[in-house]
Amino acid sequence: GESVGLHLPTLSVQEGDNSIINCAYSNSASDYFIWYKQESGKGPQFIIDIRSNMDKRQGQRVTVLLNKTVKHLSLQIAATQPGDSAVYFCAENFYGGATNKLIFGTGTLLAVQP
Amino acid sequence: DVKVTQSSRYLVKRTGEKVFLECVQDMDHENMFWYRQDPGLGLRLIYFSYDVKMKEKGDIPEGYSVSREKKERFSLILESASTNQTSMYLCASSPQTSYGYTFGSGTRLTVV
Numbered sequence: 563g564e565s566v567g568l569h570l571p572t573l574s575v576q577e578g579d580n581s582i583i584n585c586a587y588s589n590s591a592s593d594y595f596i597w598y599k600q601e602s603g604k605g606p607q608f609i610i611d612i613r614s615n616m617d618k619r620q621g622q623r624v625t626v627l628l629n630k631t632v633k634h635l636s637l638q639i640a641a642t643q644p645g646d647s648a649v650y651f652c653a654e655n656f657y658g659g660a661t662n663k664l665i666f667g668t669g670t671l672l673a674v675q676p
Numbered sequence: 677d678v679k680v681t682q683s684s685r686y687l688v689k690r691t692g693e694k695v696f697l698e699c700v701q702d703m704d705h706e707n708m709f710w711y712r713q714d715p716g717l718g719l720r721l722i723y724f725s726y727d728v729k730m731k732e733k734g735d736i737p738e739g740y741s742v743s744r745e746k747k748e749r750f751s752l753i754l755e756s757a758s759t760n761q762t763s764m765y766l767c768a769s770s771p772q773t774s775y776g777y778t779f780g781s782g783t784r785l786t787v788v
Contacts, residue, residue: 594775596775596776596777598779603781603782604781604782605680605766605768605779605780605781605782606719606766606777606779607779608776608777608778611775611776651718651719655775663721663724663734664775664777666711666719667718668716668718669718
């Protein structure tokens with residue numbers, strides 16, 4: 563079956579640097595993508611989303627880029643802070659029967675070094 | 677503050693026990709989901725429900741069942757717990773017309 567995957571399972575960055583977390587997806591019919599952040603002991607929290615008719619979307623310190631040609635999604639975090647240390651998941655949406663369902667990647671651990 | 681609440685953070689159960697994991701949301705969402713999360717495997721969908729008394733199998737329903745008698749509550753049932761069901765279980769909900777999920781904090785279940 564089709565699935566969402568991540569290139570790097572662990573990313574270590576220095577505080578203040580920019581972070582880039584990558585994700586490859588394989589379902590060309592997916593129309594919506596989300597990035598979630600999961601801190602230790604907590605459930606995933608929504609960070610930012612993007613629809614398939616967009617190439618880029620910016621939030622506060624975060625930017626998501628979508629390249630449909632190569633089926634690639636990335637999350638950029640500017641001026642990474644210790645509080646950004648977490649596991650980051652990308653997810654793609656497809657319509658599965660009666661409702662929308664998200665398929666999640668395996669996650670990337672972002673470790674911010676002081 | 678809107679919430680998805682899972683009744684237990686940690687549970688330890690014996691092999692063969694019947695286990696109930698409870699999830700309640702206060703956002704009047706139509707859709708509710710149960711996932712399990714394991715290292716290296718990410719989040720895998722067990723069951724979901726898009727309405728009261730409605731349920732659909734996800735990717736890994738074997739060994740599990742669910743119940744949705746009220747809109748706000750979605751229960752995951754392990755009929756006869758086994759050690760391979762030791763995992764983190766995450767509940768989520770979403771409105772019918774929206775893609776965004778709100779997750780609970782998770783229940784870490786250990787079956788011994």
